[in-house]
Structures are given as structure tokens and as C-alpha cells.
Amino acid sequence: MIYTQELVAEVLKIIEERKLSEKEAIKICLNEIDDNSIWNSVHAYVFEIEKRLNLIDFILSSVFRDFNRSNPLFKNLLRVGVYEMHFKGVHPALATDSIVRIVKERFNLKFASLANAVLRKAEKFDYMGKLKKMSKIRRISLEYWHPEWFVKYTLDLLGEDALKLMEANNERQRIYVRVNELKASIEGVRRYLEKFAELEETPLEEVFKIVRYERHPSVLEWHKEGKYVIQDLASCYVAHVLNPQPDEIILDLASAPGLKASHIASMMENRGIIIAVDNSAERLERMKAKMKQLGVKNIIYRLKDGCKIRVGDVDRVLIDPPCSSTGSFRNYPCIKWRFNEELYYKTIKVQRKMLKNAFKNLKSGGIAVYSTCSITFDENEENVMFASEFFKVEEVKPLIGVRGIRNFRGKVFPFWDKVVRTFPHLHDCTGFFISKLKRV
Numbered sequence: 001m002i003y004t005q006e007l008v009a010e011v012l013k014i015i016e017e018r019k020l021s022e023k024e025a026i027k028i029c030l031n032e033i034d035d036n037s038i039w040n041s042v043h044a045y046v047f048e049i050e051k052r053l054n055l056i057d058f059i060l061s062s063v064f065r066d067f068n069r070s071n072p073l074f075k076n077l078l079r080v081g082v083y084e085m086h087f088k089g090v091h092p093a094l095a096t097d098s099i100v101r102i103v104k105e106r107f108n109l110k111f112a113s114l115a116n117a118v119l120r121k122a123e124k125f126d127y128m129g130k131l132k133k134m135s136k137i138r139r140i141s142l143e144y145w146h147p148e149w150f151v152k153y154t155l156d157l158l159g160e161d162a163l164k165l166m167e168a169n170n171e172r173q174r175i176y177v178r179v180n181e182l183k184a185s186i187e188g189v190r191r192y193l194e195k196f197a198e199l200e201e202t203p204l205e206e207v208f209k210i211v212r213y214e215r216h217p218s219v220l221e222w223h224k225e226g227k228y229v230i231q232d233l234a235s236c237y238v239a240h241v242l243n244p245q246p247d248e249i250i251l252d253l254a255s256a257p258g259l260k261a262s263h264i265a266s267m268m269e270n271r272g273i274i275i276a277v278d279n280s281a282e283r284l285e286r287m288k289a290k291m292k293q294l295g296v297k298n299i300i301y302r303l304k305d306g307c308k309i310r311v312g313d314v315d316r317v318l319i320d321p322p323c324s325s326t327g328s329f330r331n332y333p334c335i336k337w338r339f340n341e342e343l344y345y346k347t348i349k350v351q352r353k354m355l356k357n358a359f360k361n362l363k364s365g366g367i368a369v370y371s372t373c374s375i376t377f378d379e380n381e382e383n384v385m386f387a388s389e390f391f392k393v394e395e396v397k398p399l400i401g402v403r404g405i406r407n408f409r410g411k412v413f414p415f416w417d418k419v420v421r422t423f424p425h426l427h428d429c430t431g432f433f434i435s436k437l438k439r440v
Contacts, residue, residue, distance in 0.1 A: 004038065005084075006102045008045040009076035015050070015334050017072065022046050022334055049083045050333040051170055052145045055127070056082050062130070063121035074111060077103055081119045092123040145170060147336055150326065156409060157377060161425070165375075168425035169329040175210040176202070176233045176429065177217050181266045182295040184227035192222050203399045207236050209428075226293040231259050232331075233400065234422040234432035235373070238320065239263040241396050241420075241434050242369040246271040248315040251361055253306035253354050256283035258290055258299075260320060265296040274299045275314070277306045307353035313363035321351045323372040323379050327431020330424050348378055355387045355437075362439040367394070371434045375423065377405055380433035381413040388415065391437035396420045401427060401434075 007029055014025040026046060030039055049056065056079050061067045067075065077099050084095035096119040104112035131139050137155075141148045144166040154162035177199075179189045186206050193199055197213035210217060217223055218230055244250050244264045255261050255276035264274055276299050278284050284301050291299055302309060306321070324344055325335045351372070358368045370387065372379050381404050384393060395418040404419040406412065419435040 003098065003102055004041050004045065005077065005080045005098055006106070007038070007042050008049070008080050009073055009102075011042060011046050012049060012076040012079060013072045015046075016076075019338065021332050022050060045080065045083070047333060048087065049079055050337075052083065052087060053079075053333075053337055054147065055142045055145055056086075058142055059086065059122050059125055059127050060118070062127075063125050064118045067118075071107075074103065074107065074115070077106075078115065078118055078122075081115070082122050085119070085123055086127075092119075096120060096123070140166075145336075146329075147339075149341075150336070153376065157375070157405065164425040165423060165431075168423075168428075169333075171330060171424075173331050174232075174428050175213075175217060176231060176236070177208045177210060177228050178204075178231045178236050178263065179206040179208075179228050180226055180262065180294050181206060182270060183225070184222070189222065189228050193217065193220075193228075196220060202233055204233065204236055204240065207231075207233055209233070226295060229259060229262065229294070231263070232432075233429040234327075234427070234434075235260065235430065236263060237400055237420075237422075237432070238318070238369060238371045238434055239267060240399070241371075241436055242316055242318055242367070244268050244272070244316055248272045250274045251311060251314045251317045251358070252276050253309070253317060253319050253358060254278060254321050255318075256280060256287040258287035260318060261287075261299060262291060262294045262296050264318070265291075265294075265298055268298060270295075270297045272298055275302060275311055276300065277302045277304050277309050279303070279305050307350060307357055309357065309361075311361055313366070314361055315363065315366055317358040317362055317366070317368040319351075319354050319358050319368055319370045321354045321372065322347055323351065323374040324376060325373055327373040327375045327422075327424070327433075331430065344378075348383070351379060351383055352386055355383065356390070358437075359387075359390050359439060364439055366439050368437040368439070369434065370437060371432060373430050373432055375421070375431040375433070377408040377411070377413075380421075380435075381405055381408070381416070381419070382411065384415060384419060384435045384437075385413060387437055390439075392440050393418050394436040394438050396434055396436050400429075401432070404433070 011025045011029045081095050081099040084090035085092040100112050100116045103115040137151050140151045146166050179186045196215045198211040200209040200211050244267050246268050252261050256278040261276050324339050329336050393415045398420050401420040401422040404416040406416045422432045
């Protein structure tokens with residue numbers, strides 16, 4: 001017999017070891033399981049544990065000295081037990097008994113005895129009392145389930161609104177649906193979805209917010225047929241700012257998995273050319289399959305480095321580079337625990353190389369859009385200041401979102417009123433930054 005807790009621990013182990021997202025790891029572990037109730041249960045457990053990972057680990061490392069050096073599966077089974085007893089409302093004796101039974105089957109009696117001892121100590125551990133005695137940053141980090149560096153950063157960036165942002169990051173994901181106008185009409189998709197869900201319109205005509213649903217839009221037939229995609233509202237706005245025209249040549253420097261490229265193709269009515277660049281053959285193959293499903297026919301794929309590729313003078317360039325994804329914590333909570341300072345600054349170097357390469361590939365008068373799903377100043381406003389040395393910064397109309405950050409830690413951003421930001425706590429979508437640049 002396979003227990004939900006055991007599957008959850010396996011998923012958590014894969015997320016940690018292979019640096020995959022929650023959804024990717026769940027697909028791998030549950031590939032041969034057809035029961036939707038198991039999928040739903042595992043999905044809920046994994047996301048809720050990943051949200052609270054630092055607090056769960058604080059509890060466990062406080063009662064078990066060797067927690068961080070433990071066998072990965074054993075460690076994650078303990079995490080599941082602590083989540084159940086402290087945050088899911090499962091009676092501690094039941095939570096402990098379930099984990100001990102699994103540990104006994106997967107390991108041996110010695111490990112089962114250890115799991116029993118650790119979880120009984122975790123049950124009695126007064127973590128709330130410990131939090132009250134901590135420094136402000138450490139306490140907020142554990143209370144709001146975010147890394148300490150992020151707490152410091154967002155307090156400097158947003159003041160006390162940082163707490164609202166972190167609260168919003170811990171809410172359930174908001175679902176947005178974008179109509180794929182290559183295969184369906186906006187009104188047709190609206191009528192279809194209204195059979196299964198309550199919708200709200202958004203500032204983008206082809207995008208609907210799912211308020212509540214009887215069946216998740218991702219499991220419905222029209223989604224499988226490519227008549228609509230699940231795509232965040234702010235992500236959809238990026239293509240509108242790029243404003244591609246039929247018969248133009250568009251360069252997408254970090255294209256896979258291709259949702260923005262498919263939106264661009266739809267706006268171009270499948271005319272012209274989109275040159276989709278990515279440095280991963282696996283991601284490009286998945287993108288090709290997705291574009292076929294969506295009826296996209298005007299993409300040329302290039303397995304190249306978006307920092308170096310030269311294709312000649314193009315009309316528009318989309319620069320949506322790798323980033324810290326600090327605006328996506330609600331959708332991918334595991335990302336919170338991955339970034340360190342070294343990786344962060346390496347990522348910024350890549351972003352700047354892509355900005356330079358976009359300039360080299362644009363014809364005179366051409367437009368580039370630089371966007372990230374990050375809320376940091378360094379990856380956004382500061383990179384636009386860097387780009388302003390060779391680009392002219394154009395205004396983005398704030399159809400959604402708010403204007404940029406004027407100053408941060410002594411750095412002043414003169415183009416704050418020309419860029420757009422979205423925040424989960426203000427706009428109920430991913431935290432995005434969008435800017436528009438022109439080669440003159």
C-alpha cells in the first residue's frame with residue numbers, strides 16, 4: 001500500500017535534489033497513478049509544506065540535532081509529520097503513527113523508533129514562544145515563511161507593505177485563462193468556461209480571472225485542445241506591451257516554455273516570423289509540442305544562447321530572461337529556498353548580456369520589451385538604467401499594475417514613471433516588471 005504521506009515525501013525529495021518545481025516533481029512521482037483524489041491530496045500537501053519549509057525545518061532542527069544530515073527521504077517524512085500535527089490539524093498521535101509506520105516499512109525498526117522520538121518532541125515544541133524572543137528579521141522570516149534575505153530586502157523596498165506581500169505569497173494560486181484566438185473566439189471560450197467556473201473580466205480582453213470553479217480549467221477538453229491556456233495576467237500583458245504586428249520579425253531571446261511566444265503568434269495572426277531562442281534542447285522540444293497543440297505556425301526554433309545569438313536586424317525583441325522569480329513565490333514556493341547571493345548576481349549578469357544582445361539584433365527604431373517575474377530593484381530598475389546607456393526608455397501604459405520604484409538603498413531610478421510593476425498583494429497576480437526600450 002502507498003500512503004499519501006509517502007508520496008509527498010518522495011516528491012519533496014525530488015524537488016530538493018533535482019531542483020525541479022512542485023508540479024514537475026509531482027508529475028514524475030505520480031506518473032502511473034490515475035486517481036485524481038491522490039493527485040489533489042499530494043498537490044495540496046506539497047505546496048503547503050514548501051510554503052512553510054523554513055518554519056517546519058526550524059521545529060525539526062530544534063528537536064533533532066542531526067536533522068539536516070539525515071537521509072533525504074527520512075528527513076522529508078519528518079517534515080510531513082510536523083506539517084500534519086502543527087498546520088493541518090491532524091491529531092499528533094495519528095500524524096506520528098502514520099509516519100512511523102512508513103519509516104518502519106521503508107527503513108527499519110531503529111529508524112522507526114527515531115522518527116517516533118523526534119515527532120513526539122516536535123509535538124511538544126513551543127515554536128511560537130521561541131519566535132517571540134527572536135530578532136525582528138528572524139521572527140518575520142519564520143512567521144511569514146520567507147527567507148531572511150527576502151525579508152530584509154522587501155522591508156527596504158516596500159516598508160511595512162512587505163508583510164502584505166508575504167501574506168499574499170502564501171495564499172492559494174490565482175488562476176487566469178488566456179483565450180488562444182488562433183483556435184477559438186473570446187466569447188466562445190467565455191461561454192464554455194462559464195459552464196464550469198465563475199469568471200471575472202480583466203483589463204485584457206482575452207484574459208479571464210477564475211474566481212471559483214467546479215472543475216479546474218486545466219483538466220477541461222478545450223484546454224487539451226489548445227483553445228485557451230493557463231497564463232498569469234501580468235505575463236499576458238508583456239505581449240501587449242511588445243505590440244507585435246503581422247508580418248514582422250520578432251526575436252524571443254529566452255523563449256521556452258513558450259506561452260508568451262504563443263500569445264505573440266496569436267496577435268500576429270500566425271503571420272510574420274518569431275525566432276524562438278533557448279539554450280535547452282529539452283525545453284525547446286516541449287515548446288514545439290505545445291505550439292503544435294496551440295496551432296502556432298510562424299515560429300523558427302533556435303537552440304542557442306540568448307546572450308550571443310545574432311540573427312540580423314529584427315523589428316522587435318522580447319527579453320524575458322532567467323530571473324530570481326521573486327514575484328512567483330505564490331505559484332512556486334520552492335523557489336523561495338533556492339537563491340543565494342552568488343547565483344543572484346550571476347543571473348543579473350546574464351540579464352545584462354541579453355539586453356546588450358537585444359540591442360545588437362534590433363533594427364533602428366525597433367522595440368525591445370524587458371520583463372521579469374521578479375520584484376527586486378537590481379534585476380529591474382537597475383537593469384533598465386544600465387540599458388538606458390544604449391536604449392531610449394519608452395513609456396509603458398499602466399493598463400495593469402503601478403509605476404516603478406523611484407529609489408532604493410541610495411540608488412535613484414529616473415524612469416520610474418515609464419515602467420510598470422505588478423505585485424501579488426496589490427493586483428492578485430504574479431509580481432512582474434515590464435519596460436519598453438527603443439533603439440534610436
